[in-house]
Amino acid sequence: MLAVLVKLSLVAGFLLMLHFGDGYLNAGAWTAAVHGLILAAVAAFALWGGFHHMRTAGAHGAGERGIGIVLHRAVGYDLLARVLTWGREDRFREFMLRLARLQPGEAMLDVACGTGTLAIAARRLVGAVGRVTGVDASVQMVERARVKATRAGVDLTFVQATAQELPFEDGQFDIVIGTLMLHHLPKPDRSTFFREAERVLKPGGRLLLIDFRRPLHESRLPRLHRHGHIDMNAVGTLLVETGFRVDDTGAVGTMNLDYVRATTDKILPA
Numbered sequence: 001m002l003a004v005l006v007k008l009s010l011v012a013g014f015l016l017m018l019h020f021g022d023g024y025l026n027a028g029a030w031t032a033a034v035h036g037l038i039l040a041a042v043a044a045f046a047l048w049g050g051f052h053h054m055r056t057a058g059a060h061g062a063g064e065r066g067i068g069i070v071l072h073r074a075v076g077y078d079l080l081a082r083v084l085t086w087g088r089e090d091r092f093r094e095f096m097l098r099l100a101r102l103q104p105g106e107a108m109l110d111v112a113c114g115t116g117t118l119a120i121a122a123r124r125l126v127g128a129v130g131r132v133t134g135v136d137a138s139v140q141m142v143e144r145a146r147v148k149a150t151r152a153g154v155d156l157t158f159v160q161a162t163a164q165e166l167p168f169e170d171g172q173f174d175i176v177i178g179t180l181m182l183h184h185l186p187k188p189d190r191s192t193f194f195r196e197a198e199r200v201l202k203p204g205g206r207l208l209l210i211d212f213r214r215p216l217h218e219s220r221l222p223r224l225h226r227h228g229h230i231d232m233n234a235v236g237t238l239l240v241e242t243g244f245r246v247d248d249t250g251a252v253g254t255m256n257l258d259y260v261r262a263t264t265d266k267i268l269p270a
């Protein structure tokens with residue numbers, strides 16, 4: 001709420017300054033007021049996804065209640081992603097997919113896939129023989145993902161399900177990906193998710209996790225989007241406990257994102 005007030009006051013202050021300075025386009029107080037209202041409405045609409053997320057998640061909440069921080073405003077989420085990536089979400093997703101090293105013919109599972117942007121981008125990388133499946137706990141996110149896939153003319157499956165209980169048989173996927181989702185899971189459920197990922201992966205299957213690292217200096221300024229942070233070294237320890245071998249961790253190279261790549265220790269049946 002503080003962020004909304006600060007931003008709207010800035011817009012109003014700027015307009016008043018113009019009005020009492022040289023006159024707002026020399027057109028009088030009514031024009032200034034109408035422009036102010038329009039600007040405020042546009043700003044409120046553009047920022048709504050972020051504020052809703054803040055309200056749902058808390059400032060740095062790791063969602064210690066229920067199944068996690070489940071998002072419902074799918075259109076708002078896409079809008080927020082566009083704003084935060086300066087309109088270059090495709091490039092942002094490319095950074096992530098490069099780390100996945102997808103091969104034609106592979107089966108990929110995107111857990112907590114949101115509105116499916118990453119899964120849709122991954123689809124062309126696995127080719128005609130490969131397959132991509134996305135799951136999210138939110139009906140609204142899954143519905144929007146399906147609409148986007150249809151619009152993009154790609155064949156994908158989106159299922160409403162939780163990371164803690166993946167509705168798939170054992171050993172179905174070559175790779176499981178989870179982007180910007182660990183900070184949405186309650187801490188005790190993260191190892192449940194890793195065990196599920198291990199179960200649905202084929203022997204030698206890969207896991208790629210990407211999430212926000214804690215910045216060195218926390219800004220006190222109101223921000224458009226607040227979210228939790230993940231320590232990938234701690235995640236690495238949990239992964240080893242749940243049947244993975246950690247391959248590497250590092251910075252994704254965009255925003256303050258870190259990644260961890262791991263491989264399941266499962267043995268091929270003789």
Ligand SMILES: C[S@@+](CC[C@H](N)C(=O)[O-])C[C@H]1O[C@@H](n2cnc3c(N)ncnc32)[C@H](O)[C@@H]1O
Pocket residue numbers: 067068069070071072111112113114115118135136137138141161162163164178179180181184185
């Ligand atoms: C920040 S979004 C990330 C979405 C997507 N992976 C991306 O990179 O844009 C986090 C997603 O996790 C979903 N989520 C939260 N808890 C979940 C759970 N327990 N199981 C599955 N999805 C969950 C939310 O509904 C939301 O879509």
